[in-house]
Amino acid sequence: MFQVPNCQDDALALDRGDPLAPARSHFEIPGGTIYLVGHSLGPPPAEARRKAAAALDAWQRDLVRGWNSAGWIDLAERMGARIAGLIGAEPGSVVVTDNVSVNLFKLASAALGLARRPLLMIEEDEFPTDQYIVAALGRLQQAELRRVPTGEGIAALKEGGVLIKSVVNYRSAEITDMAAHEAEARRNGALIVWDLSHATGVLNLALCSHGAQLAAGCTYKYLNGGPGAPALVYASPEISGKLSTPLPGWMGHAAPFAFESHYAPREGAARFASGTQPILSLASLDGALDVVCGQAPEDIQTKARRMGAMAIRRAKEMGLELLSPQDDARRGGHVSLRITDGYPVVQALAARGVLSDFRAPDTVRLGFSPLFLTYAQVWEAMDILGDILSTHSWDAPEFHIRAKVT
Numbered sequence: 001m002f003q004v005p006n007c008q009d010d011a012l013a014l015d016r017g018d019p020l021a022p023a024r025s026h027f028e029i030p031g032g033t034i035y036l037v038g039h040s041l042g043p044p045p046a047e048a049r050r051k052a053a054a055a056l057d058a059w060q061r062d063l064v065r066g067w068n069s070a071g072w073i074d075l076a077e078r079m080g081a082r083i084a085g086l087i088g089a090e091p092g093s094v095v096v097t098d099n100v101s102v103n104l105f106k107l108a109s110a111a112l113g114l115a116r117r118p119l120l121m122i123e124e125d126e127f128p129t130d131q132y133i134v135a136a137l138g139r140l141q142q143a144e145l146r147r148v149p150t151g152e153g154i155a156a157l158k159e160g161g162v163l164i165k166s167v168v169n170y171r172s173a174e175i176t177d178m179a180a181h182e183a184e185a186r187r188n189g190a191l192i193v194w195d196l197s198h199a200t201g202v203l204n205l206a207l208c209s210h211g212a213q214l215a216a217g218c219t220y221k222y223l224n225g226g227p228g229a230p231a232l233v234y235a236s237p238e239i240s241g242k243l244s245t246p247l248p249g250w251m252g253h254a255a256p257f258a259f260e261s262h263y264a265p266r267e268g269a270a271r272f273a274s275g276t277q278p279i280l281s282l283a284s285l286d287g288a289l290d291v292v293c294g295q296a297p298e299d300i301q302t303k304a305r306r307m308g309a310m311a312i313r314r315a316k317e318m319g320l321e322l323l324s325p326q327d328d329a330r331r332g333g334h335v336s337l338r339i340t341d342g343y344p345v346v347q348a349l350a351a352r353g354v355l356s357d358f359r360a361p362d363t364v365r366l367g368f369s370p371l372f373l374t375y376a377q378v379w380e381a382m383d384i385l386g387d388i389l390s391t392h393s394w395d396a397p398e399f400h401i402r403a404k405v406t
């Protein structure tokens with residue numbers, strides 16, 4: 001039975017027994033930094049840098065021949081196969097391409113072609129890009145758009161349309177019951193497009209056994225693929241053959257180098273690849289996956305929850321308002337706190353070496369990436385937060401200057 005640590009020594013004892021401790025040596029994080037933003041942009045594993053450098057070398061050496069000699073042409077599918085293993089997905093059901101926004105568009109459009117009714121549904125606290133994409137898609141395809149209150153997506157599935165839904169909410173970290181939603185969708189001729197952005201690489205996902213049909217998700221967060229690393233698309237083998245992408249580019253064609261005038265989709269999720277892939281980013285993701293794929297997903301999930309439980313205990317002792325579920329089983333890899341002056345608090349934390357993020361209007365998010373963080377660092381970060389709040393050091397004028405990215 002896990003005991004939430006009461007002191008730094010307890011945290012150090014957890015680090016000594018941590019099965020993921022060896023993974024930390026793969027990361028090159030500047031000294032003096034406690035990186036609580038792996039849920040936003042993972043740090044670089046040495047393998048990512050090595051594989052990105054090898055791709056640059058291959059470019060210089062092989063020039064255009066690299067598409068064949070270095071296997072660039074299949075890289076998006078090879079990365080899909082590696083990620084499929086991590087998320088409990090079937091072979092051939094994942095491809096890595098474009099970004100989450102574009103992939104949500106493609107998947108939701110394809111889902112409209114199969115759902116019982118031309119209806120798009122989204123809960124009102126979903127990540128903004130998901131909201132914008134469904135609204136635009138609804139206008140383009142003359143599908144009705146229904147915004148439903150938070151938590152009511154499952155009831156709305158009765159309508160038989162397409163629901164866009166995060167597995168882990170970007171703000172609260174609340175987890176959605178995938179299996180229950182999918183069962184309800186199937187009963188009603190509805191489809192769900194899952195946004196796995198805050199779940200991939202931190203939760204022990206089981207897409208196939210939970211009945212998932214369609215999903216998109218980030219690779220630059222807990223998978224540490226690098227800034228702008230392309231996103232994943234999942235399409236279950238049960239329906240992928242019936243799906244039409246609204247962006248049928250040549251890289252999703254069954255025979256791109258036959259240069260045919262008419263589009264014929266590839267088998268499986270690969271049909272959702274559209275144009276030429278970002279090889280340098282895929283190469284860096286390949287290196288990053290060398291680290292993640294060597295770990296047990298169950299260990300990753302357990303450690304993230306334990307670090308989150310530690311942070312929650314300390315935050316409550318400080319009297320802070322929690323926006324995330326306290327029940328570990330209902331929470332993803334981050335913990336959100338409501339702090340009215342959250343922006344300057346996040347800047348003051350950064351000045352003390354603790355990187356976290358702020359989500360307007362008042363949310364401070366602390367992310368607990370299990371591969372490179374220690375329990376002792378989480379303890380120390382919470383000490384620093386307590387000090388900043390009790391001394392009001394966050395209120396210095398320099399911490400109020402707004403940057404573009406928060």
Ligand SMILES: Cc1ncc(COP(=O)(O)O)c(C=O)c1O
Pocket residue numbers: 099100101102127129130166170195197198218231
């Ligand atoms: C839940 C969620 N969905 C979508 C996105 C956007 O992804 P992209 O920038 O790859 O389109 C993010 C980005 O942080 C996110 O957190």
